[in-house]
Amino acid sequence: MKRLSRASILVLAGLISAPLFIGACAGPKGPTQAELAAIETERRRSAQEDSVRAAEEANRLAAEAEEQRVREEEDRRRRDAEEAQRLAVEEARRMAMLSSIYFNYDESELRPDQMAALNENARKLREYKPEDNVLVEGHCDERGTVEYNLALGERRASAVKSFLADGGVVETRVETISYGEERPASMGHDENAWSKNRRAEIKRK
Numbered sequence: 518m519k520r521l522s523r524a525s526i527l528v529l530a531g532l533i534s535a536p537l538f539i540g541a542c543a544g545p546k547g548p549t550q551a552e553l554a555a556i557e558t559e560r561r562r563s564a565q566e567d568s569v570r571a572a573e574e575a576n577r578l579a580a581e582a583e584e585q586r587v588r589e590e591e592d593r594r595r596r597d598a599e600e601a602q603r604l605a606v607e608e609a610r611r612m613a614m615l616s617s618i619y620f621n622y623d624e625s626e627l628r629p630d631q632m633a634a635l636n637e638n639a640r641k642l643r644e645y646k647p648e649d650n651v652l653v654e655g656h657c658d659e660r661g662t663v664e665y666n667l668a669l670g671e672r673r674a675s676a677v678k679s680f681l682a683d684g685g686v687v688e689t690r691v692e693t694i695s696y697g698e699e700r701p702a703s704m705g706h707d708e709n710a711w712s713k714n715r716r717a718e719i720k721r722k
Contacts, residue, residue, distance in 0.1 A: 611645050618677055620715045625672035638719055639684030650722040653677045655695040658711035670695030677717040
């Protein structure tokens with residue numbers, strides 16, 4: 518058998534090792550399609566979970582904000598109701614302090630001893646809720662006819678209204694009505710009762 522020369526052996530060795538060297542230098546292979554698909558699926562799942570968590574957190578915050586708004590609205594309404602009640606009580610107290618004006622028998626002229634009460638009534642009506650309307654009621658004792666007492670009660674109420682207007686109370690705020698003998702302050706049948714019934718009362722309308 519013919520022996521190979523040294524040069525032939527070297528060439529043959531190079532041909533055998535070349536593919537191995539090229540394969541070693543080629544480096545690792547990239548991800549497969551299946552791997553890429555799996556990565557995309559995981560990314561989408563993670564994004565969806567993040568979106569769900571964000572939506573849940575937004576809903577939670579919105580619910581807390583709504584609860585806070587409802588509490589604040591209830592507190593405001595309660596405070597408003599308490600303030601309205603306080604003002605109503607104060608107004609009722611002040612209006613109750615308006616003095617009745619008394620008259621002599623069968624007269625509608627304002628008595629001198631009633632001037633202080635009239636002036637104080639005018640002051641209160643000027644200073645306390647001057648935009649509110651009031652009603653002056655004219656009353657009589659039981660003597661006289663119904664028709665006469667209704668007319669007398671109206672004259673008494675009108676006399677008080679004129680005084681209040683002269684005292685600075687806006688005249689359009691004041692209305693009058695006569696009840697004649699229908700609403701006595703005292704149910705007696707003597708001068709002591711009659712003197713209490715010959716009156717004008719000022720009330721908020």
